[in-house]
Amino acid sequence: MAFDIEMIKEVYARIPGRIAAARKVVGKPLTLTEKILYAHLTEGAASQAFKRGTSYVDFQPDRVAMQDATAQMALLQFMQAGRSQVAVPSTVHCDHLIQAEIGADQDLSKAKDKNKEVYDFLASVSNKYGIGFWKPGAGIIHQVVLENYAFPGGMMIGTDSHTPNAGGLGMIAIGVGGADACDVMAGLPWELKFPKLIGVKLTGKMSGWTSAKDVILKVAGILTVKGGTGAIVEYFGEGARSLSATGKGTICNMGAEIGATTSIFGYDEKSAAYLSGTGRSDIAALADGIAEHLTGDAEVYANPEQYFDQVIEINLSELEPHVNGPFTPDLAWPISKFAAAVRENGWPAKLDVGLIGSCTNSSYEDISRAASLAQQAVDKKLVAKSEYTITPGSEQVRFTVARDGFLDTFDKMGGVVLANACGPCIGQWARHGAEKQEKNSIITSFNRNFAKRADGNPNTHAFVASPEIVTALAIAGDLTFNPLTDTLTNSEGNQVRLDEPRGLELPTKGFAVEDAGYQAPAEDGSTVQVLVSPTSDRLQLLDSFAAWEGVDLKGMKLLIKAKGKCTTDHISMAGPWLKYRGHLDNISNNMLIGAVNAYNDATNSVKNQLTGGYGEVPATQRAYKAAGIGSIVVGDENYGEGSSREHAAMEPRFLGVRAILVKSFARIHETNLKKQGMLALTFANPADYDLIQENDVIDINGLTTFAPGKPLEVVFHHADGTSHTVVANHTYNEGQIEWFKAGSALNLIKAAKA
Numbered sequence: 001m002a003f004d005i006e007m008i009k010e011v012y013a014r015i016p017g018r019i020a021a022a023r024k025v026v027g028k029p030l031t032l033t034e035k036i037l038y039a040h041l042t043e044g045a046a047s048q049a050f051k052r053g054t055s056y057v058d059f060q061p062d063r064v065a066m067q068d069a070t071a072q073m074a075l076l077q078f079m080q081a082g083r084s085q086v087a088v089p090s091t092v093h094c095d096h097l098i099q100a101e102i103g104a105d106q107d108l109s110k111a112k113d114k115n116k117e118v119y120d121f122l123a124s125v126s127n128k129y130g131i132g133f134w135k136p137g138a139g140i141i142h143q144v145v146l147e148n149y150a151f152p153g154g155m156m157i158g159t160d161s162h163t164p165n166a167g168g169l170g171m172i173a174i175g176v177g178g179a180d181a182c183d184v185m186a187g188l189p190w191e192l193k194f195p196k197l198i199g200v201k202l203t204g205k206m207s208g209w210t211s212a213k214d215v216i217l218k219v220a221g222i223l224t225v226k227g228g229t230g231a232i233v234e235y236f237g238e239g240a241r242s243l244s245a246t247g248k249g250t251i252c253n254m255g256a257e258i259g260a261t262t263s264i265f266g267y268d269e270k271s272a273a274y275l276s277g278t279g280r281s282d283i284a285a286l287a288d289g290i291a292e293h294l295t296g297d298a299e300v301y302a303n304p305e306q307y308f309d310q311v312i313e314i315n316l317s318e319l320e321p322h323v324n325g326p327f328t329p330d331l332a333w334p335i336s337k338f339a340a341a342v343r344e345n346g347w348p349a350k351l352d353v354g355l356i357g358s359c360t361n362s363s364y365e366d367i368s369r370a371a372s373l374a375q376q377a378v379d380k381k382l383v384a385k386s387e388y389t390i391t392p393g394s395e396q397v398r399f400t401v402a403r404d405g406f407l408d409t410f411d412k413m414g415g416v417v418l419a420n421a422c423g424p425c426i427g428q429w430a431r432h433g434a435e436k437q438e439k440n441s442i443i444t445s446f447n448r449n450f451a452k453r454a455d456g457n458p459n460t461h462a463f464v465a466s467p468e469i470v471t472a473l474a475i476a477g478d479l480t481f482n483p484l485t486d487t488l489t490n491s492e493g494n495q496v497r498l499d500e501p502r503g504l505e506l507p508t509k510g511f512a513v514e515d516a517g518y519q520a521p522a523e524d525g526s527t528v529q530v531l532v533s534p535t536s537d538r539l540q541l542l543d544s545f546a547a548w549e550g551v552d553l554k555g556m557k558l559l560i561k562a563k564g565k566c567t568t569d570h571i572s573m574a575g576p577w578l579k580y581r582g583h584l585d586n587i588s589n590n591m592l593i594g595a596v597n598a599y600n601d602a603t604n605s606v607k608n609q610l611t612g613g614y615g616e617v618p619a620t621q622r623a624y625k626a627a628g629i630g631s632i633v634v635g636d637e638n639y640g641e642g643s644s645r646e647h648a649a650m651e652p653r654f655l656g657v658r659a660i661l662v663k664s665f666a667r668i669h670e671t672n673l674k675k676q677g678m679l680a681l682t683f684a685n686p687a688d689y690d691l692i693q694e695n696d697v698i699d700i701n702g703l704t705t706f707a708p709g710k711p712l713e714v715v716f717h718h719a720d721g722t723s724h725t726v727v728a729n730h731t732y733n734e735g736q737i738e739w740f741k742a743g744s745a746l747n748l749i750k751a752a753k754a
């Protein structure tokens with residue numbers, strides 16, 4: 001990790017000067033968020049003030065983290081960039097592909113067998129390019145990052161939506177798609193819309209049953225699942241300083257559920273204690289040296305309304321434990337009102353399973369507080385009525401809580417310890433009987449509770465709460481139990497009450513681990529072979545996309561005119577297709593299968609102009625490709641909204657679609673298309689969408705003089721011999737036009753290196 005400490009020293013050397021310069025440019029006191037963002041602008045951008053919510057800005061992140069499902073395509077693309085090493089410290093974490101079924105050991109060994117080729121690929125490609133590799137069983141990406149890599153004042157991007165977890169240690173940490181990760185690893189800047197700022201002032205101090213999770217459950221109730229969109233949420237105040245670093249991580253983690261770009265806390269004594277407790281007192285000492293820059297200015301926190309776009313205040317002394325759900329994380333219920341809500345809404349009161357852990361809530365503090373309740377259950381002769389599972393977030397936490405006896409305590413209560421992985425949180429849960437689709441209730445300390453997420457059963461009512469509340473309700477087996485006021489009947493027929501949970505923020509004997517599951521990369525990876533079997537159906541090395549042929553595009557077919565909403569899920573579905581995330585040819589068989597064809601209102605049924613019959617979208621496109629004929633896709637408004645997955649741009653490119661012409665784009669998808677060398681065009685007149693006919697043959701003119709701000713011309717030749725010529729706008733700048741000409745941004749990066 002010497003690489004890391006040197007990198008952190010460089011960042012800290014830069015921060016004071018950058019912040020002083022930003023102060024001059026902005027001309028007013030700065031929030032913590034602004035300080036860190038300004039400290040990470042590229043040289044060219046550093047001297048400008050940016051308009052929140054509208055300006056697109058280039059940043060230089062310090063780190064990249066990738067989980068195993070998304071790392072595959074990110075690294076396959078990186079291999080195309082022609083670099084011998086990653087430009088910034090990067091890590092891969094094998095956590096998403098382990099299915100929970102029986103218990104940690106069996107599940108882990110089954111996953112290693114089933115996903116062997118993916119793990120071998122990720123291990124070898126990491127080894128070759130200087131990337132740290134965390135093996136299956138090492139833990140969940142965000143917990144491992146918090147324990148090892150997050151640092152105050154840093155900026156990280158991660159190929160997972162809960163990357164903001166690292167905000168608990170004062171880092172700007174943002175979830176992105178694999179193409180963005182690839183760019184940053186190749187040394188390119190990373191673009192982000194300068195975010196709006198939401199300030200959350202925490203006053204008072206928590207006690208009793210309330211925990212950090214309840215802060216974010218309350219915030220989710222206030223802001224809803226969309227309220228944080230385009231914003232960074234900054235927490236401050238005496239209440240913030242009273243929270244443990246891991247508790248802060250929980251709050252930042254679940255900020256993804258309000259749509260926030262990320263969330264952040266300032267550096268304080270709790271951050272220093274956590275850094276020291278996890279073997280990083282050198283970083284704490286460095287942070288102490290620039291502590292004034294690792295928090296917002298005093299004027300900002302004294303009058304937050306003047307500096308944030310929105311301010312929320314929460315008094316921790318009055319905050320009740322919350323239970324959120326079902327089916328959405330923003331349906332927030334204080335525990336005192338929850339039982340009535342269960343009865344009024346007819347939700348199943350019998351609780352089938354309580355699940356604690358995940359990247360959101362698996363710190364030593366979380367586990368020790370939950371274990372204090374499990375111990376009470378044993379001592380007070382209570383038999384847990386629900387099934388109960390524990391997912392440790394990392395091997396370091398698992399080993400330490402095992403050493404300190406907590407796992408034995410859970411065992412006595414009938415709990416089952418699952419592998420240090422995502423498991424049920426991402427639907428990797430072989431829950432017996434789920435296929436019967438019976439109405440039932442579960443409660444978890446995870447972050448998301450959308451229908452079907454945990455077990456695939458749409459009738460599972462999933463609720464989210466703190467590990468303490470999950471444990472208490474699992475002991476009761478009843479969602480209407482309020483541990484703050486109610487009693488339970490024990491095995492001797494006596495009424496007993498659960499006392500308030502107790503725990504420790506950090507282990508008194510320190511953290512311990514025998515094998516953390518880390519593989520350091522080779523010093524010199526030049527001779528390392530990347531392992532991809534040519535017969536694999538899950539992995540496929542990428543070939544470079546062909547460069548533009550230098551002439552206008554003529555005689556293309558219309559593949560589909562998509563009607564209405566067409567998100568990246570419609571373009572490249574998830575679910576069973578996740579398996580093929582590392583195999584572009586195979587995953588391309590899902591291309592646009594969810595899009596509605598405007599001519600027949602059907603999905604995955606388009607006219608094949610070569611045969612005159614109707615066929616599936618990928619098969620039809622493959623027929624055009626085999627015949628050497630290009631095609632175009634026409635779409636409606638906000639085409640490509642949703643997840644930033646690059647597959648939605650790579651699949652059409654791979655199968656020979658040349659242009660996407662729509663009424664409007666979701667911006668990230670538009671950029672992804674440009675990066676892959678596609679033409680992303682919009683109708684100058686959206687009504688021209690109606691002129692296109694099912695059997696059209698299409699030309700795109702003006703490419704030989706393709707220039708920023710200069711529209712292109714698209715000609716639709718109809719089957720009856722008539723034609724329409726329409727104007728197509730675009731947003732390509734000079735550099736992006738070069739991407740198009742080179743065939744992809746990666747081709748250009750590679751060429752520049754050569």
Ligand code: SF4
Nearest residue numbers: 162358359422425426
């Ligand atoms: S534990 Fe859940 S939320 Fe966390 S990284 Fe895994 S799937 Fe995502």
